[in-house]
Amino acid sequence: MIDWESIALTARLAAVTSVILLVLGLPLAWWLARTRWRGAVLVEAVVALPLVLPPTVLGFYVLLMLGSNSPLGQFYEGVTGTLLPFSFRGLVVASVIFSLPFAVQPFLAGFRAIDPRLLEASYSLGSGRFHTFFWIGLPLAWPGLLAGCVLSFAHTLGEFGVALMVGGNIAGVTRTVSISIYDSVQAMDYATAGWTSAILLVTSFTILAVTFTLQRKFVSTWPGT
């Protein structure tokens, strides 16, 4: 049987994670692209680091960091009365940590490709940093923003090592569709695994193809300044 519950949960997770990644990643990337501070390269490197650890191991460390033995976990437990790991919120936190490089690096590339004259023009027209970021920075960086969104969205769908470790594979709470597929494969239930994978692939494919088509139609490259 196809695990619809997990599919719904995953959709929710992907949506929440994407929003958080945009909110965190865009300003961070913008800052990294514009700052002249030398230390920025260190920040950039740190953001990419979660990638180099195997997901399960990263999940292990995240679990230690958020778990009830850690100051952070205890603080959270003290405030909310619940545990951060093994909850949907914990899953979101883990997802965000792990997907951040997928978002930030392409965003950064997008912002770097912006012609600085256009930012100067925007400032000269009285537009402040905030307004310029929204009206010039974001639209002109679209190829990078798109790439970042696609990668982090797809990755949130497929990620399972961290999700499993931090989420604990609890049906309806933290069992994502990729964990569910993994379980089916582990249980040799190849039919379910195949069908669920197919649903996941077809849905993702459709979402991606539609996104790419819209983008080609409406947001073609901007020459001519």
Place this chain on the structure above:
Amino acid sequence: MIDWESIALTARLAAVTSVILLVLGLPLAWWLARTRWRGAVLVEAVVALPLVLPPTVLGFYVLLMLGSNSPLGQFYEGVTGTLLPFSFRGLVVASVIFSLPFAVQPFLAGFRAIDPRLLEASYSLGSGRFHTFFWIGLPLAWPGLLAGCVLSFAHTLGEFGVALMVGGNIAGVTRTVSISIYDSVQAMDYATAGWTSAILLVTSFTILAVTFTLQRKFVSTWPGT
């Protein structure tokens, strides 16, 4: 004890994979960025798809595809007399498939950000498609290329689901450092896991920080045309 063999093997894998990803990914991304063919969006979506499956499951399907039951596996066995799975080459194939979206999406973003006038200028100076790609396309797309290389390099280091499934965790042949760390964690050898992780993190951090610094120093954005 720290598993130096795996570290060396991983370095080799990351290098080989990166080279192959550049060779495959750059032309593919260039073509995707420039073509007006409508079907290109489907290709673009397909390239991103490996991301949405959990790595182990993807590895399972790759194993089915490459194993000695499959036409592809039998063909390879017929030609080389060896098996593709559980070999370094098989690992490379799997790595490339899985890291392709991390390379192609940012590359694409980089190429898309190039001002088409500059390509026109290059053609008008008698430079053909190939020469233009190398001398105008690549240097002007550097923010995207850098992001793609960083993501795919880091990801090749950290990936372990597919590597384990297709590689079979053979010491010195297919045991990457991330598998080794995973094993240590599973065996509750947290000291070894911690040290190996630390080595991996510090090395990656250094490589990334040096790359980013060089890039900021020498390849700053190119305004002024």
Place this chain on the structure above:
Amino acid sequence: NPKPQISSENPGTLTIAAASSLKFALDDLLELFRAENQNINVRVTYGSSGNFRTQIEQGAPFDLFLSADRVFPEMLIESGRGEKGSLFDYAVGRMVIWVRDVSPLDPEQSLVDSRVRKIAIANPKHSPYGQAAVAAFKSLGVYEQIKDRFVMGENIAQAAQFVETGAADIGVIALALATAPTMAERGRYWEIPLGHFPTMFQSGVILTNAQNPDAARALLGMMITDSGQELLRAHGFLMPQETQETP
């Protein structure tokens, strides 16, 4: 055995963390359990016993942990996460050498067969079945001869998949897995006699922060009823009392 009663005022949810190898047996068992305790909502998560231990140490909200070995529950009791005295061996694992149907190999002879290029086992570094397999190979006197052909899965399921996909020629897996429907359809096996490797007691423990320890106890109780044991046996396990411990 007396059947522990669960007060119907306190039904709630029973959350179980169970070793993957238990999947087929436990699914059937739970059907039985649900039929008898309709007011209990059972939720089960299968996975790696090692991961479960880590997660439980970090406060994972499980009531009952059915491990694939005895070490992890003992560690949990030591750290105070497992209820003292609730440790309990529910089965003993059996191990087989598995080949695909289409393979010309005879599983019993396959360890010394030169046609075998890759032997799939679970990683002996952390998997009880992997450790048992290595012990068995040593006991059978073939270890030195075949150790270069190992490919190691993170667990027996992955080892099974190595063989199943045709990537490896033979694999050492749990009998519990070999008798699972998909595997049974597609392959043949030979059981490695119990004496060749340390007895693999599989133990369960009730967790100290269990929300529903009564239900957990009820399930444990059910596992040692005749019908429970029957089911476990049918799915490739031995009962602890049927073996003597081999070192």
Place this chain on the structure above:
Amino acid sequence: MARDLNIDCKVRFRNGPEIAPQAVFSGAPGRTTALFGPSGSGKTTILRLAAGLTLPVSGNIRCGETIWSDDRTFCPVQKRRIGFVFQDYALFPHISVLGNILYHLDNKDTALRDAAFALIDKLGLQGLEHRRPAALSGGQRQRVALARAVIRRPHWLFLDEPMAALDQTTRLTVRTELREFLQREKIPTLIVTHEFNELAELADDIALIADGRVIQHGPTREVLRQPSSLTAARLLQFENIFSSEDKSPLPVAKKSTGIAFRAEFVHIEKPETPTLAGRIFIPVRITRIRSEGPLVRLTGEAGNTLIEAAITSQNHAAWMQPGHRACLSIDQRDVASIPLRG
């Protein structure tokens, strides 16, 4: 001729005008044709069509006997051996000035390098060889773009306002050097320009462009003297244009749509100056005087029409004041009679 550029094609921009040039631009060695027309008339588009940067929707383009573009064949830009100076330069931002100039050429070839340095010297770019374009001023960039296009001795050169960003002095030097270079290397050239001086100094032929079409095309002197339509006269900035419907102060020939003459051909003299054969005299009242650079422009009223005259300070006498009467005169040969259309 071997390299005549035969253009007869059409392009239609979405939500934009149709550009449909039809002309044969002379490919004689060293011959220069200027495209002259108002902003937005399609000059750049014509150059881009000729170069193969914009694809025509229909029609064909031939260079001598070679088909550059028709229904079936299309010769890509890089095969046409052209040089193109873009209106906005399009320098490669990641390459030095020298690298831009020698782009896609053999960097080691000392003859080429010498040629590059010679060009750099002549265009006043000394000392900038190793700068990136971002570190150049606008005019410096434009000169680099010019050097980059000409150094490869193209078969055809397309220059889109190549001196618009230069000051007058630099412009003069560049113009002289360019003219010499084109003559020496025998490169046929299409140049877009808004400057009258450049027309006269650089162009052998002029093609007047309006609304995406070539409305007049011929040798510079002829076109400047004899516009073929009222629009052409207006483009060529004839200050005095009278269509046959206007109440012209001058006789308009029967078979023409009007007349046009330039202010600087109009002489101004005291009223009641004795008339001369071959000259037309028109008594006027001066209505306006303003100086424009080296010239003084006077407007005189004759009947209901206004006539403009341009004189130098030498001829600007004290009595020429608004309100005063004067006598304007013009040589009949300086009055262009504009033929009927069609």
Place this chain on the structure above:
Amino acid sequence: MARDLNIDCKVRFRNGPEIAPQAVFSGAPGRTTALFGPSGSGKTTILRLAAGLTLPVSGNIRCGETIWSDDRTFCPVQKRRIGFVFQDYALFPHISVLGNILYHLDNKDTALRDAAFALIDKLGLQGLEHRRPAALSGGQRQRVALARAVIRRPHWLFLDEPMAALDQTTRLTVRTELREFLQREKIPTLIVTHEFNELAELADDIALIADGRVIQHGPTREVLRQPSSLTAARLLQFENIFSSEDKSPLPVAKKSTGIAFRAEFVHIEKPETPTLAGRIFIPVRITRIRSEGPLVRLTGEAGNTLIEAAITSQNHAAWMQPGHRACLSIDQRDVASIPLRG
């Protein structure tokens, strides 16, 4: 004055020149100062410094009493309430023409929209409101950039060659509209231009720029009449410049470094014309005649020096041929005596 722009600062480009302008540009309502100088002299850099787009390494910039930039404070561009037309336009490629013009303004404000449409009309951009910049011609883009900068009625307007890409006719319209607008809205303006016409028509003051410095600065008429140095005379394109070391054909005052006069003030007459008080007469042999637009330029040789005269066709007689003798004359008041330096 309330908005005088007091600039005294310095910037040094890596591997580039030092730009160190020192001037007070009048901020009187509607007053326009032209920056005039050769390509690469630092005009754009001075505008960018004034606008706050380039950071000075030292010195300060004040607008009236407000400090825009000094050692401690820096007022960011967006707070300066300026308008800037970039030499290369810098239109936002993803926004329509109307969107560019109304950028960061209240889109719903009908008064503003009306103003935008009025500007669009006046600048001849009708029908292009909803196009993206990529679908505009070079001259159209430049006009959009101008509209975008002026519509917000800035406290200071900086225009970097705002009409370089326009044809003469459009340029005239735009220039007139711009002048009117600036007067009406009382906006002080700094404009970079290479056109003499624009200087005379638009600028109240001129600042001559050479090598990153302001070498002369004053009301247009004065500067055009009286260059303060030989360099200034050269910049202002005085055709005839003689330093006191040269063998000048004209008397050079003792306390001056030289003299300069314009070709169009030189009259040409038959040899042996009777002299007149107040005029200097120089007998010459004509060496060269060429026509340039409306003018005919004659070069005459007197002793070892060459003198240039520019006349209109009216004064161009048949006898003026190379090799013939003639008499050049110039009013003493038209000869600028260039003071000693320092």
